[in-house]
Every structure is written in C-alpha cells, then in structure tokens.
Amino acid sequence: MQLITTHINADFDGLASMVAVSKLYPDAVMAFPGSQERNVREFISENLQDDYDFLTARQVDTAEIDTLIVVDTKVAGRLGSFADCLQNPNLKIHLYDHHPGNPGDLSGVVEKEENYGSTTTLLIKILQKKNIPFSKKEATLFAIGIYEDTGSLTHLTTTPADLMAAAYLVKKGAELDQVSQFITHELKSSHIDILQQLQKNARKYTIQDIPIVIATHSLPEYVDEFAPIVRRFMTMENIDVLFALISMGGRIYLIARSRSADVNVGIIARDMGGGGHPTAASATLNDITLIQAQEKLILSLHRHILPQPIAREMMSQPAISVSPETPISQVKEILTRYNINSMPVCDEDQHLPKPLSTLAGIITRQVIEKAAHHHLAHRPVSDYMTTEVITLPFNATLADIQELIIEHHQRLIPIVENDLIIGVITRTDLLNRLVNDPAHLPKNLLHESEHPSLEKKRNVNSLIVDCLERNMIQLLQTIGNVAEQMNYNAFAVGGFVRDLLLKKQNLDLDIVIEGDGIRFAKTLANHLQGRHRTHKRFKTATVILPDGFKIDIATARLEYYEYPAAMPTVELSSIKLDLYRRDFTINAMAIQLNPIHFGMLIDFFNCQNDLKQRTIKVLHNLSFVEDPSRIFRAIRFEKRMDFLLSPHTKRLIVNAVNMELFGKHHDPRYFNEVKIILSEENPLPAIERLAQFNLFPYLWPDLRPHLKIDRRFRHILTQAHNAISWYHLLYLEEKCRNWIVYLLAIFGRSGQRELKACCTRFKESPKTTEFLLQEKAMADRAINQLARSSTYKNSQIASLLEDLHIEGLLYIMALARKNHVKKAVSLYVTTLRNMEPELTGKDLVNLGYKPGPRFKTILATMRDFRMDGLAESRDDELVLLRKHFPL
Structure with missing residues (x-):
C-alpha cells in the first residue's frame, strides 16, 4: 500500500x-x-x-x-x-x-x-x-x-x-x-469566554531581558479553533511572544506565537514534542498535568533563550594591527609576541584606536605560516591579507557575531564605535563566551585543522531523481554499494555536484574514496565489467566502462606544495580536508553515495551560498601561489557560468601575476587550462579576461612585439568563432578541435618560430607540435595565394587546400580579410573536397588502360574537370578521357 x-x-x-x-x-x-x-x-x-x-x-x-x-x-x-x-x-x-x-x-x-x-x-x-x-x-x-x-x-x-x-x-x-x-475566524460567544479566561490567567515572565507571556486554561471537552483565539489575544494585548497552554479532553495543547527574532517558538515546541516555524508552532502533551506542562515550558524557555551579550563585553582590546607594507616575517613575529592568531591590517601606523577608514584587511596565522613555507617572508602582508572584511558595532548581539564567525568564516571581527576600531572579536573570544554552555557550543568555531567542524548537510535525493538519468542514478548507487562492501566511504565531488545543484547536466564523474582509491577502482572495474588505469603517485585511477564512460577515482587526500607553482605532494586524508584543498568554494561540496547516507550533500564551507550568489571564490589566500593554473580555471568558470570573481579573489589573481609566478615554471597545466578555455563554446570573453589580468605576456612572451589586444586581434578571434560555429551547423562527421583554431588565430600574425617556442615551453607533444606547425605553414601559404586573385578555378582552390585539416581551413576563414577567400574555403569544405569522378580504376581497366601510376593522374584530372564544370556526367568524362588520355 x-x-x-x-x-x-x-x-x-x-x-x-x-x-x-x-x-x-x-x-x-x-x-x-x-x-x-x-x-x-x-x-x-x-x-x-x-x-x-x-x-x-x-x-x-x-x-x-x-x-x-x-x-x-x-x-x-x-x-x-x-x-x-x-x-x-x-x-x-x-x-x-x-x-x-x-x-x-x-x-x-x-x-x-x-x-x-x-x-x-x-x-x-x-x-x-x-x-x-x-x-x-x-x-x-x-x-x-x-x-x-x-x-x-x-x-x-x-x-x-x-x-x-x-x-x-x-x-x-x-x-x-x-x-x-x-x-475568516469570527469569534463566537463561547470563544469570547475562553479569550477572557486566557487574559485572566496570563502571566508575564522576563527571560534574558525578553518579555514572554504564558496563558493557561482548562476545558472539560475539546474545542476547535483555538489558534484564532490566541491570535486575537496577542493582538489585543500587543504581545510579542505568547505561549498558550490549554487542557482539553485529557490532553494539554500548546499554541505558540512569536514576533521576536530572539525567540524561536518552533525550537521550543519541538522540545515539547511538537514542531513548527520560528514564528508559529504547536505541540500536544499526553499524561501530564497543566502545572507540569507549564513547568516544562518554563524550563525549555530558559534552556533555549540565550543571553544576548553585546560585542563590547566580548571583544579583546586594543586592536593590535600592522600596516600593509609590513613584511610577512615581521607579522609572524608580532603574532607570536602577542600570542594571537589574527589581526587587522590598517593603513596608518598611529596610536590606538584607529579610524575605520584605515582598515585594509585582516591577516591570520595560518596564511602567514603558509606564505613563509613558500619562502615569501619578504613579501608585504598586503599581498595575502583578506580584504573582504565586515565590521560590527560595539552593541552587536551574539547572533550577529556567530553569523559572521561561523556562517561566513570570518576569523576576526573589528568592533567599531564612532568610526573608530576599538577592539576585535576572535573565534577564541566567541569560544570563551559559549564554553560555559557546551550544549550550545557550535562545533565549527575552529579551523578545520584545529577542531572537527559542524557538517552542513542536506539530502538531495529528490534533486538526483529530478535531474539525472536513470542509468546515472544506478551507477552512483552501485559505486556506493561497492564502497560499503569494502568498508569505505564514497563521495561524488567537484563539478558534478556543483552542476547538479545548478540543475545542469555534467557527465564528468569524480569520485573520492575514504580508503584505498586504487584498490576501490580495481574492484569497481571488475564489478562493472570495465577496465581501469592507475596513477600511483597521486593515488588516483580511472575506471572505463564497456560503453566508454569514464569515472575518475581519487583517494581522499590533502595536497601541499613544496614551493610556489609546484606540482602537489599528496598525503592521505579525509573528505573534509580533500574538499578544503580544492580550487573554489563552488567545487568544494560532496554527495555521499553509501546506501545509508545516499544523496547526503556535504558542505563544510558554506559553498551553497556562493553558488546562489554566483560568485567564484578561493578557499584560502595562497591558493594561486600554490597552483597558478587555478587562475585560468577561475576565469573559465566565471565566463562559462556567467558568475563573477569575488573582489578578494580578483586581488589575489593580480598579486599572483605581479609576482611573475608564471615565468618561474613552464608547467603544462597552464597550457592545458588554456586549451580548455579555447575549447569553450565561446572563449572570447575568457580571452578578454586573460588580457585584462595581463596574462598574455606569460603565456606567449614571444608574441610581445606582435600581439596586441587591438581591434584587429578581436576581429580575428571573432572570425574564428564565427567560422567554428558555421562548421558545427554543417553537422559533418569530421570533428574540429576548436582550441587549435583559436590558437592558430592567436599566432596568426606571428611566424613558425613563435608557435614552436610556445609548444616547447609548455611541453606540448611532438605530434601536436608538428601538426600545429604544418597546418599554420600550409594555411598561411594558401591565404596568400588565394588573396591574390578571385578568379581561381575550383580545381585550383582544391589543390591549394586539399592537404589541410578542418582546423587549418577554419583558421584561414578567421584570418582572411577578403570575402572571396572565405567563399573559396566554404566551397571547398561543403562541396569540392568530397567531389570525385564517376570513373573508377576498374572502369579504366575495362576500357583497356594498363594499371600503373598513370591511373592516379587520370582520376585526378577527371576530378578537376568535374570540379570546374567541364564534366557533369559519366559520358562527359569518357569523352574527356579519350581526348586527353588516348590509349
């Protein structure tokens, strides 16, 4: 049933x-x-x-x-x-x-x-x-x-x-x-009597400076429509928080209403066995007297209505600060000297308190120590301080403070009075306030490395059912079942989770295993009758199913970097630390796949909020120092998803570029990220963004004399985009590698030497390097020859273009300034390159021609005749054959 x-x-x-x-x-x-x-x-x-x-x-x-x-x-x-x-x-x-x-x-x-x-x-x-x-x-x-x-x-x-x-x-x-x-609830005469009794029996309490009214009444039988009576009582007496306890028919009924943000009646009703909203709730109590119910309610009120201390009572003062120019090594000494873990960065070095206008950011010990580890102790603290800082007034409530420190992960709050920074509240200050009431002590006050944090979870099963195909759901369930059998925990992570929450399709399935990821991959491949590839250094593997679908498997890991821009060193870790190492908050969520918790979304870092606000934000301030290739991913996500880089993330990008991290190591990851950008449906906005951050000189230093983001360059890239879009609409079988077209267009005004230098610098494979150089050389020659005249025969056009692949042909369309060149390429792609004579080698043998190298010349000439309109049928070809190639 x-x-x-x-x-x-x-x-x-x-x-x-x-x-x-x-x-x-x-x-x-x-x-x-x-x-x-x-x-x-x-x-x-x-x-x-x-x-x-x-x-x-x-x-x-x-x-x-x-x-x-x-x-x-x-x-x-x-x-x-x-x-x-x-x-x-x-x-x-x-x-x-x-x-x-x-x-x-x-x-x-x-x-x-x-x-x-x-x-x-x-x-x-x-x-x-x-x-x-x-x-x-x-x-x-x-x-x-x-x-x-x-x-x-x-x-x-x-x-x-x-x-x-x-x-x-x-x-x-x-x-x-x-x-x-x-x-419409018009009160009856009987209801008026009950209302008067509630007024008579009402008693006012003050709990944590909050006025609360509790009204009681007893009736021999059950009476409907009690909620309107309570609502009318609340309006008549102008009560902000009201709890009505009514004994009827052997049971106690609680009706609760609140117009105060400090009293969540839903939590209190829940404590009494019922439930509801923060503003309206109810409960039914059995086997209890009205007096006992009232005592239980008052106890619950004292338990759930917490004192609201003001910031002035909690803050540490004075607010020790440093100037933005202070070297990181000196900041580290100051933090140690005063035994603090974070402090404001202020523009002026003057006596305390300091004007709010001087506040430039905040810096934490974790960032300082990480920067020092990367040999950046000589850099100014302004390079790595967090600039997106929210302040609070001296009379801010505990709720205000908790929201900033816990929900928004701001580790230090400057407290302001009369536009002066009079003190700071840290996580430690908040802990000291709450430690006397462990029941209400949030578990995620400390950083991930210091204390287990409160897992923010919600079940997304319904979203999985609504957005994913049945075979994908079954695959996820199978992964969870195999992990369960191996006593591992399995999680879908990264872009798959992000796009699921955005209700977009993403078939790039990344799985993280709390356990041995390589062993799991082997077991899963056997279970699914697939095969697997492993990368032992990074403890990763890829499972390839019989239909070709790929599943990337990783061992839950924490990455650290030996020096800026280095390849990561990998250590075993947990899912939380694995998520914390990821590039951006929107990619730092996971969905558990084990059967008991299948569909449970795990979000430790309030990532859903950034996803809703469509913001690209790094997880820590040294993210781009450790892996500069993340900059390209940030730009790609921003433009592909129509998101915005957070101001702080933009500042960190500018800082990484100014440090010239890209010039230190010619990491293939940079070029791979650029390839992905150039493979987007429309990479032009991302290319413009690369230029805005002055990244072109680091990607292509050999192009400095030639490459300018001018109108001509933008026109070439737009033409490349138009050519690729035109080709895709033809629905031809030959696939086009878009990134090659755009890369050739970028090097359109440069020579072979510059293109080869780029491939060498980023360790491109010899095969791809040779392909790029050959396509550019042949395409450049074809452009020059086709531009000389608009009267070439079709066979001459085909001769100029026949050795080019589709990427080279579209590159010509991007670079061509004359319409007749584009038309020539269009004609060749759509018509000429697939044109063949009706006569075949077998026909020539039957006509008495002796097989040999001459056949190739004959058939090529017949094809040229057909291209040029001289032969429209087999009979025309036979006439031309006897005329130009007699037996």
Whole structure:
C-alpha cells in the first residue's frame, strides 16, 4: 500500500497538501492519522466528500504500508498510529514539508523541503513544473491551504513563492470568496469566554531581558479553533511572544506565537514534542498535568533563550594591527609576541584606536605560516591579507557575531564605535563566551585543522531523481554499494555536484574514496565489467566502462606544495580536508553515495551560498601561489557560468601575476587550462579576461612585439568563432578541435618560430607540435595565394587546400580579410573536397588502360574537370578521357 498522510489535528495546509501530492501518486490512498480542525471537516463534508475517499486510521492496516508519503510534517510523533509502519521492512518514505529541519526528523528516499510559508506552495510549484492539471475546486482548496498558513499572505514566514503560487491558483480558477469564507475566524460567544479566561490567567515572565507571556486554561471537552483565539489575544494585548497552554479532553495543547527574532517558538515546541516555524508552532502533551506542562515550558524557555551579550563585553582590546607594507616575517613575529592568531591590517601606523577608514584587511596565522613555507617572508602582508572584511558595532548581539564567525568564516571581527576600531572579536573570544554552555557550543568555531567542524548537510535525493538519468542514478548507487562492501566511504565531488545543484547536466564523474582509491577502482572495474588505469603517485585511477564512460577515482587526500607553482605532494586524508584543498568554494561540496547516507550533500564551507550568489571564490589566500593554473580555471568558470570573481579573489589573481609566478615554471597545466578555455563554446570573453589580468605576456612572451589586444586581434578571434560555429551547423562527421583554431588565430600574425617556442615551453607533444606547425605553414601559404586573385578555378582552390585539416581551413576563414577567400574555403569544405569522378580504376581497366601510376593522374584530372564544370556526367568524362588520355 502507498499511503498519503499528514499530521494529527490536520489543518488546511495538511489537507491541501495531501490532495496536491495525490496528483503525483495516483495509486496511493489518503488517510488522516487523527482528527482534523473543524473548518477542515466542514470543507471536506461540503466540497470533497464525493471526490475523494479519505480513510480513517482504523481503516488502514499499517503492516501493509510499503510507501509512506508524508506532507506538512517530518516528526514521527505527529503521525499518530501511522508511526507503527516505520518499523516495516523496506519501507520507503517520501517527505514534502515546509518546516525547518531538526535533529530526529524522519528521513526519506525522497525529501522535498523548502522554506516557504506553506507546504501547499511547494507542491503547487511541482505540479506547475510538471504541467499536471487540477480542477477549479482543487485550486480553491490549494489557495485556502496557502492563505491559512501564511495569514492571508501577511505572516513573516510568507515568501515570494507563496504569492506566485497564489496568483497561479487564481489564474487556474480558485474562488477567493470561498477562501475568505473558510479562513475568516469570527469569534463566537463561547470563544469570547475562553479569550477572557486566557487574559485572566496570563502571566508575564522576563527571560534574558525578553518579555514572554504564558496563558493557561482548562476545558472539560475539546474545542476547535483555538489558534484564532490566541491570535486575537496577542493582538489585543500587543504581545510579542505568547505561549498558550490549554487542557482539553485529557490532553494539554500548546499554541505558540512569536514576533521576536530572539525567540524561536518552533525550537521550543519541538522540545515539547511538537514542531513548527520560528514564528508559529504547536505541540500536544499526553499524561501530564497543566502545572507540569507549564513547568516544562518554563524550563525549555530558559534552556533555549540565550543571553544576548553585546560585542563590547566580548571583544579583546586594543586592536593590535600592522600596516600593509609590513613584511610577512615581521607579522609572524608580532603574532607570536602577542600570542594571537589574527589581526587587522590598517593603513596608518598611529596610536590606538584607529579610524575605520584605515582598515585594509585582516591577516591570520595560518596564511602567514603558509606564505613563509613558500619562502615569501619578504613579501608585504598586503599581498595575502583578506580584504573582504565586515565590521560590527560595539552593541552587536551574539547572533550577529556567530553569523559572521561561523556562517561566513570570518576569523576576526573589528568592533567599531564612532568610526573608530576599538577592539576585535576572535573565534577564541566567541569560544570563551559559549564554553560555559557546551550544549550550545557550535562545533565549527575552529579551523578545520584545529577542531572537527559542524557538517552542513542536506539530502538531495529528490534533486538526483529530478535531474539525472536513470542509468546515472544506478551507477552512483552501485559505486556506493561497492564502497560499503569494502568498508569505505564514497563521495561524488567537484563539478558534478556543483552542476547538479545548478540543475545542469555534467557527465564528468569524480569520485573520492575514504580508503584505498586504487584498490576501490580495481574492484569497481571488475564489478562493472570495465577496465581501469592507475596513477600511483597521486593515488588516483580511472575506471572505463564497456560503453566508454569514464569515472575518475581519487583517494581522499590533502595536497601541499613544496614551493610556489609546484606540482602537489599528496598525503592521505579525509573528505573534509580533500574538499578544503580544492580550487573554489563552488567545487568544494560532496554527495555521499553509501546506501545509508545516499544523496547526503556535504558542505563544510558554506559553498551553497556562493553558488546562489554566483560568485567564484578561493578557499584560502595562497591558493594561486600554490597552483597558478587555478587562475585560468577561475576565469573559465566565471565566463562559462556567467558568475563573477569575488573582489578578494580578483586581488589575489593580480598579486599572483605581479609576482611573475608564471615565468618561474613552464608547467603544462597552464597550457592545458588554456586549451580548455579555447575549447569553450565561446572563449572570447575568457580571452578578454586573460588580457585584462595581463596574462598574455606569460603565456606567449614571444608574441610581445606582435600581439596586441587591438581591434584587429578581436576581429580575428571573432572570425574564428564565427567560422567554428558555421562548421558545427554543417553537422559533418569530421570533428574540429576548436582550441587549435583559436590558437592558430592567436599566432596568426606571428611566424613558425613563435608557435614552436610556445609548444616547447609548455611541453606540448611532438605530434601536436608538428601538426600545429604544418597546418599554420600550409594555411598561411594558401591565404596568400588565394588573396591574390578571385578568379581561381575550383580545381585550383582544391589543390591549394586539399592537404589541410578542418582546423587549418577554419583558421584561414578567421584570418582572411577578403570575402572571396572565405567563399573559396566554404566551397571547398561543403562541396569540392568530397567531389570525385564517376570513373573508377576498374572502369579504366575495362576500357583497356594498363594499371600503373598513370591511373592516379587520370582520376585526378577527371576530378578537376568535374570540379570546374567541364564534366557533369559519366559520358562527359569518357569523352574527356579519350581526348586527353588516348590509349
């Protein structure tokens, strides 16, 4: 049985979500785990009784449930008797919810969770995307679900998505008069009596300087519609935080509302066995008295409402700083002298406190020590300081400080008063504040090398199902199963994960193994009946499947560099350190593939935020010093993905270029990155970016007298792009290596010597070097000859171009200044090079010609006659044959 259900005491969002999700599971049955709110029961009776069969909990045999579809909750305790099915073997759970996740929540093979104002909104977006139809009556129900949970789109939890979903439903026929009828809560006389009792029994508490009202009441029987009474009470008394405890029918019901950012009632309700949002939540308590419930609530409030210290109480002062010109060696001494791990960099060397306008950046011990390791101790600290620094006022709250240090990984916060830096708050200061309450001590306050950090995880199973082909999903599951059998952990990493989150296809599958990656690759290759290649130095391997698909396997590793721009030395490590060594934050996420945790996204460094903001950002300040080839990748990603380099990352690129790291080692990685850039669909923006960072002199120093980023150069590259695009539209079988066309175009105004010097400097293979030199030589000769006249015969054009490959032909089109040259190449590519005479060697033998070298001359001449229009048929060729080659 497939069962669709929601939480006990179902509201309109629960009902609407059940009906909406039934569109995705047409074979499932719907059943409520318990009672529903009175308005919900009335709506079902008046509008849905004949359209849907809603079962009761008693009508469902939980042992028969193999797929449980839960909407509007993830809490097992709110499923009533349906929670019994959670013990069923091989049970599949599908979750659709808009409430924030909490430890202990249910997990499922499908998890759709968005921070919208209602779960109905989430499902409407899915139905809209899949173009699944629904009736006007259903549209009205869906609208009621959204309007009720968002307070008619006025609650603080309302998002733009809720408004857009409501507009879509109106467009689909939702009747707003019915919406108004069922969400308008006019208080009855009996409700007025309850309201007065709540007012009478209300008591005000002050917890951590925050006023909180707790109201209690007892009733002999259950009464519907208590939430509107609480809302009216809150409005009448202008209360910011209200907890109502009502004893009805042997149970205690908690209704919580908050308009204060300092009180998250969802967490407190969760502590009481319920759940909800930061602004609205509820819980049901059994086997407890009203007084006990009140005591439990007050205890929870004291536990979860923390003091809000101001920055002035936490900061270290004075703020010891250095000037941007200070050498790294001296900065290291200052850090040691004062026993600190980070400090501001300020433009002026004067008495403290210093003006905020002098703040240039911050520097950390980790960066200093790494720079010293690379023999950069003589460099000024300004080269490697972090320039993107956020300051806080002296009265900033703990929440402000935690957000910067934990969420944004800023290791030091300058504290400002009257535009003066009066002190700093470090991670250590924050630790000292929180250490007396270990339950609330974040685990990721320290750097990765200092302390295990809090893993930021979320399940992306639903994204995997929506975006990947079935065979790819099965392959990922197989990788996870093989790893599990070997007691390894397997992760998909890098661009595959990045593009999955962007909902883009990426078939470059990189796998990291916590274990022996080479041994795993051999086992996986045998399991998939494929083969493998290994690279023992880097502990990597490639598995090649029978259909040619490749899987790159790496051992989880930490790379370090012996000197700037060196090849990395590899040490075994964990997935966290493996991700930290990667080039950019957007590539530093992983998805676990082991069966138990399949689809779990791991993001240690808040990378998802950079992905949402479309920002290319390095993970550490010496990233480009250690591997300058990352600069080319940064530019490639920026232009391919239409992202932006962060200001700090741009500054680090400029610094690396100024240090002339590219001139020290002619690493083939540089040229390989350039090849990838030149292979992009449109590399022109990236080439322009290379020029902006003054990288051309390092890539092609031999071109300095010739290469200028002028209008002519841009025109040549644009012509190359147009020629390649034109060729691709022909859909011919011969593949074109785009990078060769662009590279030849870049060297278009230079000679063979410069091109050969480039290939030698970057250790290009002899085969490719010879190909480039030959293509350029033949193409340059052809350009010069074709430019002399526009009256060449077709056979003469073919003779000039026949030895060229497609890359050389397109290079001619890029360099040609005269249209008749481009037309000649176009004619040759599309027509002439595939033209052959109808007569064959066998025909010549049958006609009495003696086989020999003469045959080649005869057939070539016949082809020329056909190209030039002198022979249009076999008979024409026979006439010309007898005339020019008599027996």
